Amino acid sequence: MARAGHSRFDGRAVPEPPRRVAVLGAGGFVGSHLVPHLALDRSLEVVAVDRDLGKLAAGLPGVTRLPVDITTPGLLDEITGRAQVVVSLTALCNPALYNTQPLAVIDASYTDLVPLVKLCAARRRWLIHFSTCEVYGRSALDGAGRRMRAMVEDQTALCLGPVARERWTYAAAKQLLERVIWAHGQHAGLPFTIVRPFNVIGPRMDFIPGVDGEGIPRVLACFMDALMRAEPLRLVGGGRQRRSFLDVGEFVTAVGRILDHPATCQGEILNLGNPRNDVTIRALARALAKAFAALQPEAPPARFQTVDAETFYGPGYDDSVVRVPSIAKAARLLGWRPRRSLPEMLPDIVTDYVTRYAAEIAASVGQEPGGGPSTHPRRLRWTKARSASAARARRLAAGGGA
Numbered sequence: 001m002a003r004a005g006h007s008r009f010d011g012r013a014v015p016e017p018p019r020r021v022a023v024l025g026a027g028g029f030v031g032s033h034l035v036p037h038l039a040l041d042r043s044l045e046v047v048a049v050d051r052d053l054g055k056l057a058a059g060l061p062g063v064t065r066l067p068v069d070i071t072t073p074g075l076l077d078e079i080t081g082r083a084q085v086v087v088s089l090t091a092l093c094n095p096a097l098y099n100t101q102p103l104a105v106i107d108a109s110y111t112d113l114v115p116l117v118k119l120c121a122a123r124r125r126w127l128i129h130f131s132t133c134e135v136y137g138r139s140a141l142d143g144a145g146r147r148m149r150a151m152v153e154d155q156t157a158l159c160l161g162p163v164a165r166e167r168w169t170y171a172a173a174k175q176l177l178e179r180v181i182w183a184h185g186q187h188a189g190l191p192f193t194i195v196r197p198f199n200v201i202g203p204r205m206d207f208i209p210g211v212d213g214e215g216i217p218r219v220l221a222c223f224m225d226a227l228m229r230a231e232p233l234r235l236v237g238g239g240r241q242r243r244s245f246l247d248v249g250e251f252v253t254a255v256g257r258i259l260d261h262p263a264t265c266q267g268e269i270l271n272l273g274n275p276r277n278d279v280t281i282r283a284l285a286r287a288l289a290k291a292f293a294a295l296q297p298e299a300p301p302a303r304f305q306t307v308d309a310e311t312f313y314g315p316g317y318d319d320s321v322v323r324v325p326s327i328a329k330a331a332r333l334l335g336w337r338p339r340r341s342l343p344e345m346l347p348d349i350v351t352d353y354v355t356r357y358a359a360e361i362a363a364s365v366g367q368e369p370g371g372g373p374s375t376h377p378r379r380l381r382w383t384k385a386r387s388a389s390a391a392r393a394r395r396l397a398a399g400g401g402a
């Protein structure tokens with residue numbers, strides 16, 4: 001029976017909802033939404049750790065910023081000494097890297113985090129670790145290889161592709177870390193919760209190549225990049241593969257509720273996704289183009305182009321065909337049910353990208369490669385219109401009205 005101030009999990013004392021939380025990877029897309037939610041909506045003390053905290057709003061009450069890499073000697077020791085719970089978000093979470101920088105991907109998702117697991121176990125700190133829906137592999141299969149309608153945390157098999165298909169390095173590294181965490185929970189006293197996010201999207205996601213990053217970002221930023229440059233949206237393999245998209249605001253609400261419920265959430269693996277937003281990538285492209293046209297009526301109509309996966313990502317790429325989460329467990333443990341549809345989410349996302357990038361992209365595409373002004377009349381007209389639209393979006397984002 002639980003004593004006052006404590007509940008029980010597998011015979012271990014578990015604290016009441018913690019007050020001091022460390023977030024590793026606080027400067028990324030998810031961290032930049034999660035930290036304000038924890039600090040402002042839940043009044044928690046947060047230590048925000050990231051080598052780049054650029055996306056995280058400055059001056060948040062109760063937030064201590066630590067702009068360091070998690071591999072800095074002594075850092076994890078210090079963090080697990082101070083915080084009651086550690087939320088670990090750090091990873092190289094971008095399919096374009098899985099087959100091109102697999103060693104860095106494995107280190108970021110596995111090697112660098114094993115010491116964290118051990119420290120949390122030794123000190124009985126609650127580790128809330130962000131894994132990935134990628135661990136389920138190409139599609140939902142049960143243990144006998146039969147198709148399942150949805151991916152269920154404690155039932156669906158984890159079926160990755162062959163080793164030569166390096167796409168799966170990330171999923172394999174994440175899966176192994178899940179198993180290390182699970183084993184520490186079963187055999188070494190670690191209080192843990194594993195979260196498997198399913199295609200969380202929202203403002204501040206990723207980067208735009210050539211502006212604030214290089215390479216290929218995730219699909220949302222790829223499509224926004226194409227729309228802002230008036231280039232075709234490239235559909236890998238024709239865009240028939242499916243994803244279920246979850247609003248980042250609803251996602252961080254669920255994570256906040258995990259923190260409220262240590263007794264029920266410790267020792268659990270939880271999918272967080274929105275099965276009602278299961279669409280093809282082609283449908284996402286069309287919906288995003290529609291939202292973009294509504295905000296940027298001067299833009300030329302969107303164009304779509306099928307590209308071969310290996311041409312786009314390089315050798316060793318492979319893909320998930322369909323990814324629908326079961327969220328029955330999250331609904332039961334957290335009382336959480338995501339509601340936002342894609343048409344509801346996309347306008348804010350488009351506004352965010354246009355606000356942050358359109359003027360800079362316009363300045364770059366207004367020049368011919370040699371540096372002279374573009375002479376293409378359609379592109380010139382659109383470039384000017386984009387600069388004006390970006391200014392309008394910035395005023396809207398700042399609350400200044402249209």
Ligand code: UDP
Pocket residue numbers: 095199217218219220222223234235236237239241243281319320
């Ligand atoms: N994709 C696409 N066009 C792009 C970028 C990605 O068709 O410009 C596809 C990609 O092949 C994958 C899906 O969109 O099937 C989702 O890609 P994302 O980068 O979001 O990562 P994933 O969901 O695979 O982890």
